Amino acid sequence: MTTAYQNLRTTFTRLSRFGHLSAIAGWDMQTMMPPQGGQARSEALAELSVLQHQILTATQVGQWLEQARQDRLNDLELANLREMQRAYDNAVLVPESLVEAKSLAGARCEHAWRIQRKANDWQGFAENLRDVVKLSRQEAQIRAEAAGTSRYDALLNLFEPGMNTAALDAIFGDLKQWLPNLLQQVVEKQKSEPCQLPQGPFDLEAQRKLSLSVMHLLGFNFDGGRVDVSVHPFCGGVPQDVRITTRYNEKEFTTALMGIVHETGHARYEQNLPREWLGQPVALARSTAIHESQSLLFEMQLARSETFLKILRPLVVAQFGDQPALSENNFIRLHQRVRPGLIRVDADEVSYPAHVMLRYEIEQALIEGDIEVDDIPALWNDKMQSYLGIDTTGNYRDGCMQDIHWTDGAFGYFPTYTLGAMYAAQLFQYANNAIPSLQDEISRGDLTALFQWLQQNIWQHGSRFTTDALITNATGETLNPRYFRQHLENRYL
Known part of the structure; x- marks a missing residue:
């Protein structure tokens, strides 16, 4: 006779397979799909999301979760059960009709955004975004009432379990104390350090070849993934078949190059999640901030360091x-x-x-109902002026329409970028402490020791530990923003 826990394993394996199909269909939607396929694909993905919701929220799943607590489980199985419970609790709150409506509204908004952004069509975009915001608020209200939190905290918890606005406000409040002055100092210092811009054009096929050579250097497994072009760079797919994208521009190559490094960081994490547990929640990435920490460790800590740039330059030449x-x-x-x-x-x-704090403040106010969609452009401009001294009046394309996240209701995602940068600085510092020869090895183009350290401390654990426990096991302390500040001061001042 199968145990309750075994029944749960079977159910979550099934969910994972549907998730696989959804991920690849979503990747295709942003890379290969012809424009007229949008409506049919949106409906298919919505149908799939409803099916997954039905499977996950079935009465028997709730019963098995209760019964599985009596099963004799080891530590990993208990961690898997914890993550199953979290997935069930998150899903069972939201009615099926809302899941479907949100999926359809998000797909419609995202698909139209690709054309509307190019046309600087804020009015057209805002019309679709209103639906997404309305449905996101409904979801947030349901989750907030169940958790006894604010609306925004309820959504933030989907991306970053254990994080809340009180902690974020303290972290960002500290950033605001020192970051503007640091930014000013660095800009002033670099005025006396002339920098020539490379002269293009830079052939797109040559850029593609450069991307592949850098991905090889960073250990990307091409038997388990590929790289393509999309409007907005991303990493998708599943651990066995990771899809990353970038975008090329003949006028300059650095954006695409660093975009590739960033997405390869995401991909290496996915490709090295615990294989023996794939299909189970415990094998998923720990959180969005931990995912971002891996891409930002690759891009900012490693790839923009003098040591790595010296080995990257010959590939560019x-x-x-x-x-x-x-x-x-x-x-x-x-x-x-x-x-x-x-x-x-x-x-x-x-x-x-600064870009992240601006978005965090706007989306928090939007979800809490303090502002409406029509207020976004003016607020965006005010905050861009305040934080970065840049005017975005009338420039919706490069202002409040530039990101894809809000189109499908990913409210609560943006803060994880800066949390990820902080985790990345902390992890890289401890990797250097643990491997005294690391910089010498990187200077020879040998990244083996770094990848082994990440594999041992982050990648192989998936969601076995909470975020705090994962970081404490790796570095001896929970998130400490001091490492991020120290890194920026050391590199730029």
Whole structure:
């Protein structure tokens, strides 16, 4: 006779397989699908999300979860049961009709956004976004009442279990104390450090070849994944078949290059999650901030360091030929340039947290009902002026329409980028402490020791531990933003 826990394992394996199909269909929607396929694909994905919801919230799943507490389980099985319970609790609160409506509204908004953003069509975008916000507020209200929290905290918990706005406000409040001054100091310092921009055009096929060579260097497993082009770079798919994307621009290559490094960081985490537990919740990535910590460790801690840039430069020269702007000193300055700009995904690591805080403050007010969709552009402009000294009046495309996250109701996601940057700084510092020869090994192009340390401390554990326990096991302390500040001061001042 099967136990309650075994029945749960079977159910979650089934859910994982439907999730696999959904992930690949979503990837195709953003990369290969012809424009007229949008409506049919949206309906198919909504149907799939309803089916997954039905399976997960079935009465017998709740009964098995109760009964499984009596089963004799080891530590890993208990961790898996904890994550099953969390998934069930999150799903059972939300009615099926809302799951379907939210999926349809999100797919419609995201699909239209691709055309509307290019056309700077805020009015068209806002019409779709209102539906997404209305449904997200409904979900947030249901979750908040059950958890006894604010609406926004209830959504934040879906991306970052254990985090709340009180803790975030303390972290961001501290950032606001020192970051503007640091940003000003760095910009001032770099005025006396001239930096030449590489002269293009940069052939798109050469950029693609450069991407592949960098992914090889970073250990991407091409037998279990691929790279393609999309409007907004992302990492999707499943651990056995990871799909990453970037976007190329003939005028410059650095955005696509660092985008590839960033997404490869996500991909390496996915490809190294515990294989023997795939299909079970315990094998999923711990949280969104931990996922971002891996991409930002690759992009910011590793790839923008002088040590790594020295081994990256020859790969760039091999594709585009040499020129004065690609001399070693200039190449390093180019990738460590701090210049506040409009676009979050192109931002340097010093000004990036300002982009995140701006979005966090707006989406929190939006979900709590303090503002409406029509208030977003003016508020966005005010905060861009305040944090970065940049005017976005009338420029919706490079302002409040630039991100994909709000189109499908991912409210609560944005803060995890800066939390991820902080975790990345802390983890990289401890990796260097644990491996005294690490910088020498990186300078030789040998990243084995770094990857082994990440595998041992982060990747192999999936969701076995809570975020606090995972970070404490790896570094001896919970999140400490001091490492992030220290990193920025050391690199830029």
